[in-house]
Amino acid sequence: xxxxxxxxxxxxxxxxxxxxxxxxxxxxxxxxxxxxxxxxxxxxxxxxxxxxxxxxxxxxxxxxxxxxxxxxxxxxxxxxxxxxxxxxxxxxxxxxxxxxxxxxxxxxxxxxxxxxxxxxxxxxxxxxxxxxxxxxxxxxxxxxxxxxxxxxxxxxxxxxxxxxxxxxxxxxxxxxxxxxxxxxxxxxxxxxxxxxxxxxxxxxxxxxxxxxxxxxxxxxxxxxxxxxxxxxxxxxxxxxxxxxxxxxxxxxxxxxxxxxxxxxxxxxxxxxxxxxxxxxxxxxxxxxxxxxxxxxx
Numbered sequence: 111x112x113x114x115x116x117x118x119x120x121x122x123x124x125x126x127x128x129x130x131x132x133x134x135x136x137x138x139x140x141x142x143x144x145x146x147x148x149x150x151x152x153x154x155x156x157x158x159x160x161x162x163x164x165x166x167x168x169x170x171x172x173x174x175x176x177x178x179x180x181x182x183x184x185x186x187x188x189x190x191x192x193x194x195x196x197x198x199x200x201x202x203x204x205x206x207x208x209x210x211x212x213x214x215x216x217x218x219x220x221x222x223x224x225x226x227x228x229x230x231x232x233x234x235x236x237x238x239x240x241x242x243x244x245x246x247x248x249x250x251x252x253x254x255x256x257x258x259x260x261x262x263x264x265x266x267x268x269x270x271x272x273x274x275x276x277x278x279x280x281x282x283x284x285x286x287x288x289x290x291x292x293x294x295x296x297x298x299x300x301x302x303x304x305x306x307x308x309x310x311x312x313x314x315x316x317x318x319x320x321x322x323x324x325x326x327x328x329x330x331x332x333x334x335x336x337x338x339x340x341x342x343x344x345x346x347x348x349x350x351x352x353x354x355x356x357x358x359x360x361x362x363x364x365x366x367x368x369x370x371x372x373x374x375x376x377x378x379x380x381x382x383x384x385x386x387x388x389x390x391x392x393x394x395x396x397x398x399x400x401x402x403x404x405x406x407x
Contacts, residue, residue, distance in 0.1 A: 119307075137288055182240065252283050332359055339376070
């Protein structure tokens with residue numbers, strides 16, 4: 111696919127099986143949202159073809175929209191309109207009747223927020239609302255574009271349970287994310303997109319390798335790092351890397367025990383103002399494996 115002289119997608123080809131949770135994994139800027147727009151008939155490919163639920167994306171867009179629910183990334187709410195009214199609007203647009211309270215309860219939005227204007231919802235609350243709207247009309251296919259953005263740990267767990275419930279009910283899930291851990295937690299297969307091309311389609315637990323996917327990372331915000339401390343951390347057999355950028359010390363460990371011990375060491379020997387635990391992002395994994403630069407927004 112091209113726009114002007116820029117190629118966004120190049121030879122992308124994959125198949126999602128009915129009733130599966132399929133992960134669509136790639137760094138920010140790799141073309142995931144563009145692919146979704148093509149599948150929904152919102153962008154036309156310059157070559158090739160695509161179909162969703164047996165419908166051609168260019169000639170049968172209305173038929174696709176009637177059978178697909180979408181949780182989009184970065185959508186803005188209608189100002190001054192409540193969560194319930196948003197769901198009712200989605201129902202009218204789909205020509206169906208729904209109980210907004212039932213759907214919003216199902217996605218975990220606090221009951222007290224149902225009748226409140228969405229303007230002041232947190233990011234996580236909006237994600238729950240968008241998911242409820244995506245489920246209007248009992249769609250066969252549900253496309254989730256970065257669905258865990260802004261969710262707290264409980265919200266992430268609840269979303270995983272919802273995805274599991276939906277696939278158990280025979281729905282098909284297309285789960286787009288730039289975070290490897292999110293996809294591994296809910297999907298059986300994954301298509302890996304990088305720089306506009308499908309690198310591979312494989313079982314989820316084979317992406318990045320077990321070691322790379324499971325390595326815990328801890329970051330410490332510190333004004334300075336003593337060379338002896340940095341050397342001591344790097345000398346550990348259970349530390350993969352330790353880098354300081356002048357503000358954050360990032361330590362990648364090879365097992366959870368190392369993360370605990372490294373944390374204790376750094377806290378006792380450095381002036382730490384903040385710390386954060388993470389797993390390597392997909393961008394970091396691709397950078398390390400390909401020797402390239404990280405994709406950007």
